[in-house]
Amino acid sequence: MDLLVFKAVWGMSGNWDSQLQQIAEAGFNGVETPLPTLEDEGRFRELLDKYSLELILHVYTGREDNEKPYPNSVEDHIVTLEQQAERAAAFKPILINTHSAKDSMPYDDQLNFFENAIRVEKQIGVPIGHETHRGRATYTPWSTVQLLKDLPDLHITADFSHWCNVCESMLEDQKQNLAIAIQHVIHIHGRVGFEHGPQVPDFRAPEYEYTLKQHEQWWDEICAYHQSKGSPYLTFTPEFGPPGYMHTQPFTNQPVVDLWEICLAMTNRFRKRFEKYPNQQVKNNVKI
Helix, strand or coil, X not given: CXXXXXXXXXXXXCCHHHHHHHHHHCCCCEEEEECCCCCCHHHHHHHHHHHCCEEEEEEECCCCCCCCCXXXXXXXXXXXXXXXXXXXXXXXXXXXXXXXXXXXXXXXXXXXXXXXXXXXXXXXXXXXXEECCCCCCCCCHHHHHHHHHHCCCCCEEECHHHXXXXXXXXXXXXXXXXXXXXXXXXXXXXXXXXXXXXXCCCCCCHXXXXXXXXXXXXXXXXXXXXXXXXXXXXXXXXXXXXXXXXXXXXXXXXXXXCHHHHHHHHHHHHHHHHHXXXXXXXXXXXXX
C-alpha cells in the first residue's frame, strides 16, 4: 500500500503558478483545494499536468448568500452537491472531500441528503469523503456513526480534530463509535486538535504530546484497516490552517508558527511513521 501526501492550498499566498510549483518542489504527491474559478480552470489543469500532481477537490453543500442564508433546505444541499460534484469529477480527482449538510438538519433530511450523495458518488465514479466537521451533519462521532449504520456505503474524511473540539475531550468514551467510523475513512486530514479547539498551537510542543499521540493512534488504525482490505494507497493531508485556526499573539495577531513549515513538519513525521508499517511504501511524486 502506497502513501500519497497532499498539500492544501488553504492559507497559501500567490497564484496557481506559484502555489503548485511550491507544492511540487516540496515533494508532495498532490494538491487539495476548492474548485478553481472558471477563468482559472484551463491554467489549473495545465499546471497539474506540468507538475504531475494528483488532485483532491473540495465541495461545500448549501447556499450562503443574501437571498438565501443558512439554514438551507435539504433540497438546496442536494442540488449544490450534485452541481459541484459533477464539475469536480471533470478534473478527474483522486477523490472529492465535501462539507455536507448541517448539524441542525433533522435526521430524516440528513438521510435523504446522504442517500442522494451516495447516488451522486456512483453516478460520477469518483469517491466522495464527507468530512467530519463542526457545523455539518458529521459534527460528532455518534451522529456520524448513526448515518454510517443506516447507510453502509457512506465514506468519510477523518478530521477527528473537530470531534475533540465538539466533545471537549480526547474521545475516551467514543472508542466504539471511532472503531466503526474508521472502517469508512477514505482520506485523512492530519491536523491535531484538542479539547478546546480544532488545532493545537504546535503539535511538536511537549504540552500537546498527549493529543498528538492520540491522533496518531487513530491514523495507525486507519492505515491498518486499509492494509487489511488491500487498498492500493492511502491519502493524507497535513491540513493545518492559517490564523483563525492557527493561534496568534495577542494585539499583534502574529501567528505562533509558520503555516508552511508546520504542514511540512507533519508531512515528514507521518511519512517516517508510515515507512515503519509492514508492506507499505511512501509514494514519490509520480502520477498513479
